[in-house]
Amino acid sequence: MISEKEFLEQYDPGKYPRPSVTADVAAFMVRSSESGDYKKDSEQRLTLLLVRRGGHPFKDCWALPGGFLQPGETVESCAVREIREETNVAPVSLMPVGVFSEPGRDPRGWIISNCYACVISEDSVRQVGGDDAADAQWFEVDFDRGEDGLYLLDLTWQDVSLRAVLREEKTAFGTGFFHIEESGGLAFDHARMIAAALTALRENARRIDLIFDFLPETFTLSQLQRVQETVMNISLLPANFRRKISDYVEETDSYTSGAGHRPAKLYRKKQTEKGEEA
């Protein structure tokens, strides 16, 4: 019979085999692309940050930013660190997507990956200025359901196009879970992670709180609506959208100007209100 103190002094974690642990992050941004017509508002696209792998394995393939967990940090702080290294932006909220631990998912050996999703505003990325390193780029995202529970994931940046095919797994539970039919050239099992992250993002985008993170401090209600439409890939009527979010925003004194139409009042996110309680 030994005491707890003695036990801990003798304890050797190296007795049992241990995996390596990583955090990978699907960082999303809504990018507005200018249109030719001065009257029309710009269109918006959902984009995802990918990095080109500089070393083996999957050298030169595109992958989610991520890295190994270091002693003394949590998985979440590791995820934040990785995103900041790539974008210079610290993500506001981090959404857990899932744990990926299938044997063989990484050719280097026993490696478990914790996947997170986060949302970054175009505004903040512009402020810190992209360093134009060709190894990190925002890809436009298309993710649609095909036939027979097949899903098509399209990631496009300039002339690079990654097309993955996934099959949805029946998962008695609500979390999206996918099998890779075609990786589309993405490294590791990242196509699965991206599909799961997109599913989680869309699922949670109806909770209004999330979509504010895509926008700067102040915004018009139309901008807010377009963000939700872009993320969830749906279409809404302005009148109804305004009603729905009216409790979550408050007016400012500013207006937009310069567009070829009626100016819009700028709003900001209302603090300490609804959605916090209950």
Place this chain on the structure above:
Amino acid sequence: MISEKEFLEQYDPGKYPRPSVTADVAAFMVRSSESGDYKKDSEQRLTLLLVRRGGHPFKDCWALPGGFLQPGETVESCAVREIREETNVAPVSLMPVGVFSEPGRDPRGWIISNCYACVISEDSVRQVGGDDAADAQWFEVDFDRGEDGLYLLDLTWQDVSLRAVLREEKTAFGTGFFHIEESGGLAFDHARMIAAALTALRENARRIDLIFDFLPETFTLSQLQRVQETVMNISLLPANFRRKISDYVEETDSYTSGAGHRPAKLYRKKQTEKGEEA
């Protein structure tokens, strides 16, 4: 410049420090306790499986069942294995609760825990027969919100009563995240895990699919209603509940009998219907 094959041959995962990884499971069951009155239906209580720790650290404390991840298995299969070792029952669905990786959370060192919740029917536990090992018991659960975002967690089995106090963390995102004010004698940071698991369980119990796992193959609608009420700690009107779930169940030819009141038709879960699509 080396090839990927050469790289993998040279790769040594031991170069970087690695954590130990565990899976811990919050297994819930709804237990019906017989009442004295022949006319009244039995009352139901939500219970949680805890095991008494036989060795250091936290010797003799109660803890969630769990164990170290072994090579060649996924985190999920590890969780299933642990539950089966304690109950002889293989849980149907596994719900991810969160990853707990705060430095110092385990006195043995760098140990990351993946927490899952699952739901087990009283029926299946009865069938395999509890082995009456005193080291694994179903505790009755009370989890209520106090003042100032403080939560009280009460776990009771016979004369053992564990009372933990937790504080909810503001987490820009929807997942419950708690700080331990008082552990109530629970091992490690398991009080946090249990609070997070209960939050997740209640959140998802409104998705009807989940609550079927608490019940045997066939059941009455009242039983189903009581399960949802027990899990979510709410009260519903029978008429409305029946309407809401009517699309998810189908009748059988059997009826209950023997109770001091009108017999109820037995239902079963309807397959390949609503909730699967969309």
Place this chain on the structure above:
DNA sequence: CAAATAGTGTCTCTAAGACAATATCAC
């Protein structure tokens, strides 16, 4: 003025909650 977005009012439809009323068993 034309084109486009900003913003308001209102009708309808559906789902949830409340509640009343009837049915049927064991004792």
Place this chain on the structure above:
DNA sequence: GTGATATTGTCTTAGAGACACTATTTG
């Protein structure tokens, strides 16, 4: 019959969707 649950029907209300209409800007 009594007391309990089983089961059905209907009224009310809250919220989402649809749509018509007005307001205001730039060129």
